[in-house]
Amino acid sequence: MFLRFVIRKTAITIGKRNMSMEAKFEPLFKKIDELKPRFIDRLAKAIEIPAVSSDESLRPAVVKKAHYIADELKKLGFTDIQMKELGTQPPPVNDPNLQLPPVILSRYGTDANKKTILIYGHYDVQPAALEDGWDTDPFKLVIDEQKQLMRGRGVTDDSGPLKGWLNVVEAHRELGFDLPVNLVTCFEGMEESGSVGLDTLIAEEADKYFKDVDTVCISDNYWLGTKKPVLTYGLRGCNYYQVTIEGPGADLHSGIFGGAIAEPMVDLVQVLSSLVDSKGKILIDGVMDMVAPVTEKEKELYEKIDFSLDEMNAASGSETCLYKNKSDILMHRWRFPSLSIHGVEGAFSAQGAKTVIPAKVTGKFSIRTVPDMNSDKLDKLVIEHCQKAFSALGSPNKCKAELIHNGDYWISDPFNASFTAAAQATKTVYGVEPDFTREGGSIPITLTFEKELKTNCMLLPMGRGDDGAHSINEKLDLSNYFGGMKTMAAYLHYYAAAEGK
Amino acid sequence: MFLRFVIRKTAITIGKRNMSMEAKFEPLFKKIDELKPRFIDRLAKAIEIPAVSSDESLRPAVVKKAHYIADELKKLGFTDIQMKELGTQPPPVNDPNLQLPPVILSRYGTDANKKTILIYGHYDVQPAALEDGWDTDPFKLVIDEQKQLMRGRGVTDDSGPLKGWLNVVEAHRELGFDLPVNLVTCFEGMEESGSVGLDTLIAEEADKYFKDVDTVCISDNYWLGTKKPVLTYGLRGCNYYQVTIEGPGADLHSGIFGGAIAEPMVDLVQVLSSLVDSKGKILIDGVMDMVAPVTEKEKELYEKIDFSLDEMNAASGSETCLYKNKSDILMHRWRFPSLSIHGVEGAFSAQGAKTVIPAKVTGKFSIRTVPDMNSDKLDKLVIEHCQKAFSALGSPNKCKAELIHNGDYWISDPFNASFTAAAQATKTVYGVEPDFTREGGSIPITLTFEKELKTNCMLLPMGRGDDGAHSINEKLDLSNYFGGMKTMAAYLHYYAAAEGK
Missing domain, CATH: 3.40.630.10 (Zn peptidases)
Structure with a gap:
């Protein structure tokens, strides 16, 4: 050989x-x-x-x-x-x-x-x-x-x-x-x-x-x-967070308890709604301050790229793009941070109707990071923001915001x-x-x-x-x-x- | 015989x-x-x-x-x-x-x-x-x-x-x-x-x-x-609603699309957050106007009932009651309406982290009804409220609010x-x-x-x-x-x- x-x-x-x-x-x-x-x-x-x-x-x-x-x-x-x-x-696996x-x-x-x-x-x-x-x-x-x-x-x-x-x-x-x-x-x-x-x-x-x-x-x-x-x-990075709101000892019946109990899910949607608006603007103080400014030279780069709104719409299968011109679309996909809300763990998530007051709910969201955002500083801003937003509600429930994972x-x-x-x-x-x-x-x-x-x-x-x-x-x-x-x-x-x- | x-x-x-x-x-x-x-x-x-x-x-x-x-x-x-x-x-059943x-x-x-x-x-x-x-x-x-x-x-x-x-x-x-x-x-x-x-x-x-x-x-x-x-x-009645927000043709990757696409989940938490506050106050105009006023005679009924905050806390397994005195607790469980947010269908709901932008999400909530609320009028107020709250977002997504079922x-x-x-x-x-x-x-x-x-x-x-x-x-x-x-x-x-x- x-x-x-x-x-x-x-x-x-x-x-x-x-x-x-x-x-x-x-x-x-x-x-x-x-x-x-x-x-x-x-x-x-x-x-x-x-x-x-x-x-x-x-x-x-x-x-x-x-x-x-x-x-x-x-x-x-x-x-x-x-x-x-x-x-x-490593776990989770069926076969150890x-x-x-x-x-x-x-x-x-x-x-x-x-x-x-x-x-x-x-x-x-x-x-x-x-x-x-x-x-x-x-x-x-x-x-x-x-x-x-x-x-x-x-x-x-x-x-x-x-x-x-x-x-x-x-x-x-x-x-x-x-x-x-x-x-x-x-x-x-x-x-x-x-x-x-x-x-x-x-x-x-x-x-x-x-x-x-x-x-x-x-x-x-x-x-x-x-x-x-x-x-x-x-490539953008990704810091993935969760915010957990915990109230009653177990899921409750909304008929029996609704109106008299502080509902974790109600608090959660309030906290989640404070993170980003429907225009994609991140509402957490200090986050956008970390983003490197767009230079004139950089702007030219985007203008030269072969891409169009039609391609964006074809890719998303809809006409729900937040921007109309090529440079804005590309910059918001590549060089600006974004905040996405992925879902809620612990709440009712099936088809149909269930009259439950979920006892503990966890909202999942992530921020795509870009130069010159500092990952640790971002975590601090996000967690403080969630705690502040929750505190403002005056709820007797408990709230914990935390990073699940990050990648630069x-x-x-x-x-x-x-x-x-x-x-x-x-x-x-x-x-x-x-x-x-x-x-x-x-x-x-x-x-x-x-x-x-x-x-x-x-x-x-x-x-x-x-x-x-x-x-x-x-x-x-x-x-x-x-x-x-x-x-x-x-x-x-x-x-x-x-x-x- | x-x-x-x-x-x-x-x-x-x-x-x-x-x-x-x-x-x-x-x-x-x-x-x-x-x-x-x-x-x-x-x-x-x-x-x-x-x-x-x-x-x-x-x-x-x-x-x-x-x-x-x-x-x-x-x-x-x-x-x-x-x-x-x-x-x-009738369906859904395994055995027809x-x-x-x-x-x-x-x-x-x-x-x-x-x-x-x-x-x-x-x-x-x-x-x-x-x-x-x-x-x-x-x-x-x-x-x-x-x-x-x-x-x-x-x-x-x-x-x-x-x-x-x-x-x-x-x-x-x-x-x-x-x-x-x-x-x-x-x-x-x-x-x-x-x-x-x-x-x-x-x-x-x-x-x-x-x-x-x-x-x-x-x-x-x-x-x-x-x-x-x-x-x-x-007994209170129950009108159960869902509000569906639909955007892209399929679930999208938050890295690739985040920041450039209008996210249905972001719109949904905004709409849900407009329904009720963390104190249990229903924020939909006109709903509370339909509720029969509390009479002095009725007040006395609640005062006589054998019940306490401790029993309420024991039942919920927590100290998250919104009221401190017996009459308030009982009235908010029995004779005032309540709005509970039960969950979200179509979003990520499992443990862990998934970087998805859900294409279509459905928020579920219900209102417990009391005298003299008119069920049809309530539906109208709720659906109009959701549509108005969504319109205010200026989102290119689609929104539909509807009643799933009701009981007087x-x-x-x-x-x-x-x-x-x-x-x-x-x-x-x-x-x-x-x-x-x-x-x-x-x-x-x-x-x-x-x-x-x-x-x-x-x-x-x-x-x-x-x-x-x-x-x-x-x-x-x-x-x-x-x-x-x-x-x-x-x-x-x-x-x-x-x-x-």
């Missing part, structure tokens, strides 16, 4: 010619197109394994998929393949001995003269079933020839992009081209279930497996719309070497400058990589905004699969050639 | 002596005490049948209990026993052919010179299981000798009171005393599940089986506290012949004047009887306020079972002797 790798590596070295970088792109892109049947087949085999991380009964399938990928890595000449075990899954799926670490190249890129991806998927409304079996890759797209659970999130990196390596090997950078993989199997255990692993491997990493590239998000490629340089926002420099290389790659492949976008959601692992590896991250999406990542009929357009791979390939070369990281 | 009844009836007639009414009470009460083993056994046999009307799988047990009671009625000389079938149970349990109609006496009392009771019970926290098997009557009480599901609600009427008849028969009134029974098996089908039956039988009924006596409520007998002359309040004349007779009976048995109470809850069947039979109703409770009717360890004190039967017996005689109805 070792011999075989040596031989192959030699073959690659032999195949290394003194071509200019751009000259390599034509044969590379041609090769990627040529290998289409193989690349689709590689993805199809992955899709057939129902690697749903949230379903305990499917854990063996998740592990099986990990081994499928590891075998592919081996065949492609990746070395030092380690299936990192993360131990048993349930093992977490492994994180696949591997290397392609160990040349100290080359830069090293960590590529992150995940091989687990969201649940899916025909009964949910899929047109085809979600765990069978189906090609819609008319629409020129592939359908199946995981095609865009995140098996397509993950396989994309493997395919890029294969295209280089087939051509006898040397890879211009070293790759390190970090492929996890719990992303759809909170990336349990990954933070610890990254911290542990920061000075070991990951010690030479220069930059991190994550392909696990999407274009903003359907036409224009994007590079993503920012992330913002990168979209003009660093990695982003610049990816922008050049995008221009080369798609013929347009990518839009530089931020996203409203959170990918906490981005921050972990930056913090632990003391490096930067870039989000390089492959799929489109309408891929239906967590929905039914998840798809990936063939043009995005192949365009995405070409962009990845060109990115490696531009990044290798760039000054700095 | 017919012959046997004739002979027995003759025996009763023979036993009829020209005794004064009061003179009969001593032997009657003595006989009731003497028959203690038999009366407890009759109740024990009933408790052993798990007649849970809300559990479809236990429907055969409900029917079995109906037949047990019918057999007892037959043995005691009741005639014209009819098991009235009500057809299949599920038959409703029968209503037991029967007569004791058909003397045109006597008054006729309809006695209402129900033989079905609330669900119960040892696992809920019962100290003993809920479907086995257990006597706590130390506390002198009986425990078991249904002892106080409503098998004890129902059997009480049968026992009263038996005591008369044993003594050879003629019953001073005719009785008509209306014993149903769906009371704990909304009395399905009973309204129709009462309407159908109003001019038939029930045509000679002079008054209706319902023993299906409780003393206010634990020491003083009460007679109940009023009930108020009777506590000085009519029936109440006066029951008050005399209470004084005779317990040595105290009963408190005249109202209740905050609703018993819709009370109104149906009054309307369809064009007569009056009285609520004559047997058990105490702490019996735990719908809770674990349901109990009935032996003194209440036997005191209650004696009160029932004396009531029949006082009512027979009274002028008017």
Whole structure:
């Protein structure tokens, strides 16, 4: 086995010619197109394994998929393949001995003269079933020839992009081209279930497996719309709170007690109504003061982005957008904080009518955070606000406001070497400058990589905004699969050639 | 069989002596005490049948209990026993052919010179299981000798009171005393599940089986506290509403859309917060204007009632009462309207954190109604208020407020012949004047009887306020079972002797 790798590596070295970088792109892109049947087949085999991380009964399938990928890595000449075990899954679980799926670490190249890129991806998927409304079996890759797209659970999130990196390596090997950078993989199997255990692993491997990493590239998000490629340089954080109001010792009958008892639910709606207004304005004193002001230069960024109110309405399935112009919409999704009220625990929540006075109710809300909000200060402002709003009611009930979890926002420099290389790659492949976008959601692992590896991250999406990542009929357009791979390939070369990281 | 009844009836007639009414009470009460083993056994046999009307799988047990009671009625000389079938149970049901349990109609006496009392009771019970926290098997009557009480599901609600009427008849028969009134029974098996089908039956039988009924006596409520007998002359009504706010086409991710979309849940808490304040004050214009003013005479009624803030706190398991003095507490439970917010359908309601923007949320609330509120006018005020409160938000979402169901309040004349007779009976048995109470809850069947039979109703409770009717360890004190039967017996005689109805 070792011999075989040596031989192959030699073959690659032999195949290394003194071509200019751009000259390599034509044969590379041609090769990627040529290998289409193989690349689709590689993805199809992955899709057939129902690697749903949230379903305990499917854990063996998740592990099986990990081994499928590891075998592919081996065949492609990746070395030092380690299936990192993360131990048993913490509660709540049905099976207390349930093992977490492994994180696949591997290397392609160990040349100290080359830069090293960590590529992150995940091989687990969201649940899916025909009964949910899929047109085809979600765990069978189906090609819609008319629409020129592939359908199946995981095609865009995140098996397509993950396989994309493997395919890029294969295209280089087939051509006898040397890879211009070293790759390190970090492929996890719990992303759809909170990336349990990954933070610890990254911290542990920061000075070991990951010690030479220069930059991190994550392909696990999407274009903003359907036409224009994007590079993503920012994510909002999320501080999730709950406010609990407790009154009687047990739920009471509203006929017998209504009118004479202080009702926790009545207090709760008063407190919740003090948080945000129907225009989306956060009413908690001091929160907006922490938000970085919008600069003129930043304003221009939004104006250039390919997006419209119609796309927003199509995405929400309604005409309930709070803003009419593109810049306002994007800024309120990406660079301003928002406060959402998610629901109430402990109150009547079923269909029909129940004449209960709930004894203890917990309102859930969260704030999406942005630069330069301080998470601790935000917690303090929110909790004090809730206590003050409750005190003003003069209720004999008890109130407790608390943080459930938080994750910081992330913002990168979209003009660093990695982003610049990816922008050049995008221009080369798609013929347009990518839009530089931020996203409203959170990918906490981005921050972990930056913090632990003391490096930067870039989000390089492959799929489109309408891929239906967590929905039914998840798809990936063939043009995005192949365009995405070409962009990845060109990115490696531009990044290798760039000054700095 | 017919012959046997004739002979027995003759025996009763023979036993009829020209005794004064009061003179009969001593032997009657003595006989009731003497028959203690038999009366407890009759109740024990009933408790052993798990007649849970809300559990479809236990429907055969409900029917079995109906037949047990019918057999007892037959043995005691009741005639014209009819098991009235009500057809299949309407949805939602698992078994579309599920038959409703029968209503037991029967007569004791058909003397045109006597008054006729309809006695209402129900033989079905609330669900119960040892696992809920019962100290003993809920479907086995257990006597706590130390506390002198009986425990078991249904002892106080409503098998004890129902059997009480049968026992009263038996005591008369044993003594050879003629019953001073005719009785008509209306014993149903769906009371704990909304009395399905009973309204129709009462309407159908109003001019038939029930045509000679002079008054209706319902023993299906409780003393206010634990020491003083009460007679109940009023109930609040209940108008139950929902307000639905609808926005996006589907639930959205708060990271991706938060800040740019009008959130239905944000609008909903604003609308709900406009309904009532934390002091229990209804904020809907015009509602309080419909409430009958408190008279000085009425005020005195509340002051006399045996009740305290401590009892209120014990009942709610907290110190969250909105009022400190007895009269205020009772008036706000009985004679003022109240508005309770029960919960929200469609929002996140589980434990933990979910970053969802619910697309469609429905707030549930109800108003307990009192004299002289007009139900239709109330609906109009409530719906207009919700629409106005929503309009003020300027939200692009859609809002709909609607009534789900309503039931009128009930108020009777506590000085009519029936109440006066029951008050005399209470004084005779317990040595105290009963408190005249109202209740905050609703018993819709009370109104149906009054309307369809064009007569009056009285609520004559047997058990105490702490019996735990719908809770674990349901109990009935032996003194209440036997005191209650004696009160029932004396009531029949006082009512027979009274002028008017």
